[in-house]
Amino acid sequence: MGHDEQDLLARVRVEIQAEGGENRLVPLAASGAAAPRALAVLAAEQHHVISSDWRAFLALAAQATEPAEREFFTALAGGEGLAMAKLADFAAACGLSTDEVAAHRPLPGCQAYPSYVAWLVLNGDPHTALLAILANFAEWGGYCAAIAAGLREHYGFDDAGCAFFDFFAEPAPDLDELGLRALREVLASGWSPERAFGPARLLHGFELMFWNTLAELA
Numbered sequence: 001m002g003h004d005e006q007d008l009l010a011r012v013r014v015e016i017q018a019e020g021g022e023n024r025l026v027p028l029a030a031s032g033a034a035a036p037r038a039l040a041v042l043a044a045e046q047h048h049v050i051s052s053d054w055r056a057f058l059a060l061a062a063q064a065t066e067p068a069e070r071e072f073f074t075a076l077a078g079g080e081g082l083a084m085a086k087l088a089d090f091a092a093a094c095g096l097s098t099d100e101v102a103a104h105r106p107l108p109g110c111q112a113y114p115s116y117v118a119w120l121v122l123n124g125d126p127h128t129a130l131l132a133i134l135a136n137f138a139e140w141g142g143y144c145a146a147i148a149a150g151l152r153e154h155y156g157f158d159d160a161g162c163a164f165f166d167f168f169a170e171p172a173p174d175l176d177e178l179g180l181r182a183l184r185e186v187l188a189s190g191w192s193p194e195r196a197f198g199p200a201r202l203l204h205g206f207e208l209m210f211w212n213t214l215a216e217l218a
Contacts, residue, residue: 005183008193012135015197016204023143023208024215030146032154036094038218039155043091044104045111045214046164050087052114054080056121064126066189068182072130075175079167086164093151093161109213113206124199127186131193132200134179136207143211145169 025042028034054077061073091101120129148165151157159166187193 005180005187008131008183008187009134009180012131012193012197012200013138016135016201019201019205021205021208023211025211025218026143026146028215028218030150032150034150034215034218036155038214039151040091040094040096041104041107041217042214043087043094043096044101045106045210046087047084047091047101047104048106048111049114049210050080050084052111053117054084056114056117059121060126060129063121066182066185068178068185069126069130072175072178072182073126075178076133079175083164083167086167089160090157090162090164093157107213110210113203113210116203116206120199127191127193128196128199130179130182130186131196132203134183135200136204137176137179139204140207141169141171 025034025038029039057073057077057080061070061077064070064073088098088101091098117129120132144165144167148162148169151162151165
């Protein structure tokens with residue numbers, strides 16, 4: 001049975017939303033109600049997330065069987081590399097030194113997300129990871145836009161301090177199109193996506209766990 005890639009993404013996103021759950025930290029940061037400590041821990045936890053996802057995306061690119069899929073994961077890995085430098089500026093704006101970021105003890109609830117991405121590398125397949133990541137793309141960008149606005153308005157962060165969130169909040173139509181092309185090629189290869197719906201839901205749930213773990217500190 002054939003699947004149009006845009007219709008497939010819409011179906012997965014509907015199923016994800018049906019799971020419920022809300023991000024409790026982002027509204028607090030956007031309104032200025034989040035404690036500075038929660039923002040500092042966010043910076044330290046993101047350091048671990050990016051370090052893990054960077055390697056995971058490179059591994060997925062190596063596993064990919066379709067050209068656009070390989071290009072998509074390679075682009076994601078490149079983005080993580082760019083984001084890491086911007087994250088250092090956010091951490092500094094939160095009052096954290098490089099040594100303090102390195103010494104941070106990761107919180108299990110925050111690291112479930114990158115751990116599951118790594119699990120997909122070992123136990124899933126790049127096609128499943130592709131669909132799961134694409135299905136969760138839009139929400140992540142929206143979260144970053146809201147946080148960037150809150151940091152400027154309520155916490156006095158400058159452009160350098162907000163650059164990490166600005167980077168992910170900025171629309172990336174070329175990357176979006178590449179992801180859709182990758183999904184189109186994967187579907188044309190005969191891959192059936194039905195078993196990937198569960199991993200997409202799990203990835204979404206683990207992302208909410210990340211934010212809501214931090215909300216406990218806010």
